[in-house]
Amino acid sequence: MASEIPSGAVTPANERLSRPLDSIDIPHKAIKKICCIGAGYVGGPTCAVIAYRSPNVIVTIVDLNQARIDAWNSDNLPIYEPGLEEVVKAVRGKNLFFTTDVDTSIKEADLIFVSVNTPTKKSGVGKGYAADLGWVESATRHIAKVATSDKIVVEKSTVPCRTAQSMRKILDANGKPGARFDILSNPEFLAEGTAIRDLLAPDRVLIGSLDTPDGRAAAASLADVYANWVPRKQVITMNLWSSELSKLAANALLAQRISSINALSAICEATGADVDEVSYAVGLDSRIGPKFLKASVGFGGSCFQKDILNLVYLSESLHLPDVAEYWRQVVEMNESQKRRFTQRVISNLFNTLTGKRLAVLGFAFKKDTGDTRESAAITLIKYFRQEQAKIALYDPKVEEAQIWYDLAEPGVPDDLAAVKKQVTICPSAYAAAEGADAVIICTEWDEFRDTQLDYEKIYATMNKPAFIFDGRLILNQKKLEAIGFKVETIGRSRIADSYE
Numbered sequence: 001m002a003s004e005i006p007s008g009a010v011t012p013a014n015e016r017l018s019r020p021l022d023s024i025d026i027p028h029k030a031i032k033k034i035c036c037i038g039a040g041y042v043g044g045p046t047c048a049v050i051a052y053r054s055p056n057v058i059v060t061i062v063d064l065n066q067a068r069i070d071a072w073n074s075d076n077l078p079i080y081e082p083g084l085e086e087v088v089k090a091v092r093g094k095n096l097f098f099t100t101d102v103d104t105s106i107k108e109a110d111l112i113f114v115s116v117n118t119p120t121k122k123s124g125v126g127k128g129y130a131a132d133l134g135w136v137e138s139a140t141r142h143i144a145k146v147a148t149s150d151k152i153v154v155e156k157s158t159v160p161c162r163t164a165q166s167m168r169k170i171l172d173a174n175g176k177p178g179a180r181f182d183i184l185s186n187p188e189f190l191a192e193g194t195a196i197r198d199l200l201a202p203d204r205v206l207i208g209s210l211d212t213p214d215g216r217a218a219a220a221s222l223a224d225v226y227a228n229w230v231p232r233k234q235v236i237t238m239n240l241w242s243s244e245l246s247k248l249a250a251n252a253l254l255a256q257r258i259s260s261i262n263a264l265s266a267i268c269e270a271t272g273a274d275v276d277e278v279s280y281a282v283g284l285d286s287r288i289g290p291k292f293l294k295a296s297v298g299f300g301g302s303c304f305q306k307d308i309l310n311l312v313y314l315s316e317s318l319h320l321p322d323v324a325e326y327w328r329q330v331v332e333m334n335e336s337q338k339r340r341f342t343q344r345v346i347s348n349l350f351n352t353l354t355g356k357r358l359a360v361l362g363f364a365f366k367k368d369t370g371d372t373r374e375s376a377a378i379t380l381i382k383y384f385r386q387e388q389a390k391i392a393l394y395d396p397k398v399e400e401a402q403i404w405y406d407l408a409e410p411g412v413p414d415d416l417a418a419v420k421k422q423v424t425i426c427p428s429a430y431a432a433a434e435g436a437d438a439v440i441i442c443t444e445w446d447e448f449r450d451t452q453l454d455y456e457k458i459y460a461t462m463n464k465p466a467f468i469f470d471g472r473l474i475l476n477q478k479k480l481e482a483i484g485f486k487v488e489t490i491g492r493s494r495i496a497d498s499y500e
């Protein structure tokens, strides 16, 4: 049973505006058992790190998907993240467990993370914009149905502002007598590809709670868990709604920077300015800073687009059409960047891709992850297929089955056969480039850099003229031009060194 302990801290009620959690002691429970609902890209790594850094806490990660849980219990983890395997292997079977026995884990836990998927709605009201909260609701109902003692329920999923209110109503209406629920918001800021590093040394941990004695005590309990490895001053408490909105705001601002530099990359290509130089110059301004200013074929991943669309929907629901339009444009610029890049490939390849072989390097949405959700490569390959090109694809981490799944139109039964006539999955970058008219860098995997791949060897096997389209700004253009390649780079034009 969780005991009352006097240590720990939470920001006092009258000073709660995003202040560090280091000043006041209030009585609160010690967390001994944690259940995490959802063994995905967030639940898995986050709770594995909690177990790794909190030897006195027993962490059980549950999921309805048996195959996913089996993979977590095997040598072949269901997701790839640098450092994840070491963390999981160090604590699995000691204080970290993976199971589909959701009921037992909920019953035994003091604190439950809800870390389930919240994708964009595909139909109904808010289709294409609003978050589908079906999984959050069903996990919440599950907690209400089986919990027989007090629980702290933590929103880990990214949710629209005021979702905690809906969870509260569901829990209050369905909970068993004697079981009391406190709801916290604790959004996750990890980035895929650097998840373990981000979790071990986060910039900040955000905990939102109601500003009531119970809410503050629940926040203090969760803060104590993080304090096992995160300095107290980096554990920030605030009101629930600020915390929920902060996650959407963070992703919107990050994506907006990428769309801004991509918009500038179009101007660079048309004028002879170099986007890397522009980005370097503006990033030296301490008010701007250098991060997230790398031009590319566009952002991907499961979160940026979904979270901005969610913000657009929220703004529209609040009758703020100008605000909605502002954020919508960030997503539109991202789409436009992919169309512009495709057009550049077409016009350089003499205005036709019909029957040409394009070596697409990279399918993951960014390096060091096997995740393909909203990957720019998916859209680009769709456009290349419409132009009747043949695509030879290589990615170091993404499974074949995932690639076929992503490329086939959902619900179109014979689409996969059509895809397979145009797309080949290759075992290496060299195999993909053999006989190709162009190499197209879609993901910035380190192994595609000219310091790692032998581009002379690649050049020798390609059709001539041999083109390289660098969609990630990772190649040394001059070096490749010296080999003989025609190099086209995002945000850079061939007129750079002339007055023509």
Ligand code: NAI
Residues within 6 Å of the ligand: 037, 038, 039, 040, 041, 042, 043, 062, 063, 064, 065, 068, 102, 115, 116, 117, 118, 135, 138, 139, 142, 156, 157, 158, 159, 188, 189, 190, 191, 192, 302, 303
């Ligand atoms: P995911 O799709 O990889 O994992 C969600 C898991 O929840 C799935 O395995 C699913 O089977 C399971 N699940 C759904 N309903 C369940 C239920 N009732 N009981 C048990 N298991 C259930 O999703 P991911 O990427 O982990 O994202 C989860 C949340 O975290 C989303 O809201 C996302 O926006 C947010 N997020 C994601 C980040 C990322 O980089 N992927 C970063 C920060 C936040």
